[in-house]
Amino acid sequence: MPELPEVENVRRTMAPDLLGRTPSTVRVGLAKLVRPTPQALSAGIRGQSISQVDRHGKLLMLRMSGHGTWAIHLGMTGQVIIADRRPDAKHIHVTVGFDDGGPRLYYRDPRQFGFMAWCPDQAALDAGPLANMGPDALGIPLEVFLERVSGKGGKLKSVLLDQRVLAGVGNIYADESLHRAGLHPLVAPKDLSQAQLTALHHHLQETLAEALAKGGSSISNFVDAHGRPGTFQHAHRVYQRGGQACNECGCEIERIVVAGRSTHFCPHCQKEHF
DNA sequence: GAATACCTGAGC
DNA sequence: GCTCAGGTATTC
Numbered sequence: 001m002p003e004l005p006e007v008e009n010v011r012r013t014m015a016p017d018l019l020g021r022t023p024s025t026v027r028v029g030l031a032k033l034v035r036p037t038p039q040a041l042s043a044g045i046r047g048q049s050i051s052q053v054d055r056h057g058k059l060l061m062l063r064m065s066g067h068g069t070w071a072i073h074l075g076m077t078g079q080v081i082i083a084d085r086r087p088d089a090k091h092i093h094v095t096v097g098f099d100d101g102g103p104r105l106y107y108r109d110p111r112q113f114g115f116m117a118w119c120p121d122q123a124a125l126d127a128g129p130l131a132n133m134g135p136d137a138l139g140i141p142l143e144v145f146l147e148r149v150s151g152k153g154g155k156l157k158s159v160l161l162d163q164r165v166l167a168g169v170g171n172i173y174a175d176e177s178l179h180r181a182g183l184h185p186l187v188a189p190k191d192l193s194q195a196q197l198t199a200l201h202h203h204l205q206e207t208l209a210e211a212l213a214k215g216g217s218s219i220s221n222f223v224d225a226h227g228r229p230g231t232f233q234h235a236h237r238v239y240q241r242g243g244q245a246c247n248e249c250g251c252e253i254e255r256i257v258v259a260g261r262s263t264h265f266c267p268h269c270q271k272e273h274f
Numbered sequence: 275g276a277a278t279a280c281c282t283g284a285g286c
Numbered sequence: 287g288c289t290c291a292g293g294t295a296t297t298c
Contacts, residue, residue, distance in 0.1 A: 002292055058293080076293050077282080091282080111281045113293055154275075163294085170292055219292060220284080240291095260276075262290080278297070286289085 002074040002114075004137055004168030005208055006216035006230065007058045010080055014225035015053040017082040017103060018062065022049045025097035033093050033109065035117040035128070044118040045070050045096075056136050057167025059129050068120045071129040075113030081106045082225045110221070137168035138208050145201045149189050156192070157185035158259040160204075169204070171261045172217055172239045177204040179238045184270045185256075185263050210235065238264040 023045045028038035035041075045064060052063040060080070062070040072080060081087055082103050086095070094107035094116060107116065119125040135144055148165050159165055160174040169177075178185050180203035183196060192200075215230030216222055219240070223229050237247055242255030246266040256263050 006292075073293085075281095076291075078293095109281095110283065111291085111293090113280070158275085161293095172292065217292080222292075260278090261293095276298090279295085280293105282291100284289105284291085286287100 002058050002076070002078060002222070003170035003173050003217075004058060005173070005211035005232065006222050007060060007074060007168075008055055008138070008212055009216045009224045009230065010074070011053055011055045011060055012224075013228075014060075014080055014082055014105075017225065018050045018053060018105070020049055020051075021102065022047065022099045023096050024099040025095075027095040027097075028093065029095075030093040030112065033107075033112060033115050035115055041070065041116060041118040044068050044120060056130060057133055057163055058170070059133070059167075061125070061129075068118065069122075069125050071117040071119055071125065072107070073114050073116075073129060075109060075111065075115070077111040077221055078107065078109040078114030079221065079223060080225050081108060081223075081227055083227070087227070132164045133167045134163065134165050135167065137166045137204065138212075139205070140166055140201075142198060142201050146194065146197055149200075150192070150194065150197050152189040154188060155185060155258055156183060156187050156189055157261075157263055159189055161259055161261065168208075171263075172219070172236070173204070173207055173211065175239045175264050176237060177207045179264075179266060179270060180207060182269055185258050185265055238266060240264065 026042035028034050031038050048064045048066040050062050051065040054061040060072040084103050091110045092106050092108045096105040117129050152159050157174050160169050181200040211232040214232040217232040218229035238253050241253045242264050246253055249268045251266055251268040253266050
């Protein structure tokens, strides 16, 4: 799943079901997904309650009442499901039960690119899952955005995908916000005016907010913590629409590869500097 | 930067 | 059977 709007939807749907509850059992079926070890996570979270459920970029952070943070990254296909019964599905790698006997947390991840981490303190979080992560993309102030993006060489799309620059944007929302802003994915930020970068900031915020409101994009297997898919995929203007007509101008949407990721854009609407 | 690697599944 | 897929880390 997982770009910022999807992860934020998981956060919002899981938080009410988890706050104040105390993990009592941790079962790990695939040890490599748990850092540093399943034993460390189990010992870390059992016996203290979840006091806060936060998100930074695509990373979920469950703060424990005593100390420490239980971090969850969904990778490409990770799902957190809160349910009374084990979902009837393959690839459930972690199950956490609670001392009240209520709904359990199930972590499912077919491609195994996600992970869980036990971070005993903020330093472990900063040096581990949060290492090198820039400010969260949602609500990033314009000045901060401009400061971090303007003047950079390289390709604009690669910069948007770089979690060190800002955290949370992935392939879908990079393509969608570039189209809305009328900017070509291959242009270098240093060749853009302040007005163009300001427009990009605006459209990125708007795209993230709309996606969030529609429950995220369910392209392959994304569902929230209650198993519900999002609907923003129906509002995609370019993502995975290569060969189809642009809704704005009717031109054929192109698909190219940038930073190893498939990239979709309208050659007419997004031709700044090209 | 680009290529590759980590995995499984869907779609053609 | 092949290609592609929301992510990230590591290589040259």
